Amino acid sequence: QSVLTQPPSVSGAPGQRVTISCTGSSSNIGAGYDVHWYQQLPGTAPKLLIYGNSNRPSGVPDRFTGSKSGTSASLAITGLQAADEADYYCQSYDNSLRASVFGGGTQLTVL
């Protein structure tokens, strides 16, 4: 059971928009800690996609957008492409565990 809760899977057709939620609590996201998102393509290491809730590293397309509100965060992907098929993970910090924590991951399928 992950501290941060993500839907196991989401799907969408090419060109559509999908969102992936990351729900935490008052000891992590709700405490004001930043949320980061990672994309893990099949057979590869995760890659930083969004940092500090809504910032994109250089090279990440603006089709990927992060947001945070209250005890939750979201990753939105617009203009879905086949290349976006991957697992997506959120990450934050939990002050009761005093540790970085990851969501359980969401598998994105492009129909």
Added chain:
Amino acid sequence: QLQLQESGPGLVKPSETLSLTCTVVGGSISSGSYSWGWIRQPPGKGLEWIGNIYYGSTYYNPSLKSRVTISVDTSKNQFSLKLSSVTAADTALYYCARQGGVGATAVEYWGQGTLVTVSS
């Protein structure tokens, strides 16, 4: 461009100690306000933060704290992971990583990962 490279045995016997090393290439492990640590991923499962080291202070996942040691060797530009008393549940892909400090910081760089299997 910074690169992280894991190395170590791919097979460890139950009850023994898992030892991995991460070599930092393209940058100094001593420069900048970064933490260096480990994240693992059991086959077909999600990511689990193991811990990191920041200016000599270590921070561990409480679920693993009693078995984990992370250390740095600045002379070799390496850091290492030791996980004692391993069981089959410790079988995973182990990634070394650089975070932008401690607390709620992002993992900016990842190694390619090394699979460690715990089996007799």
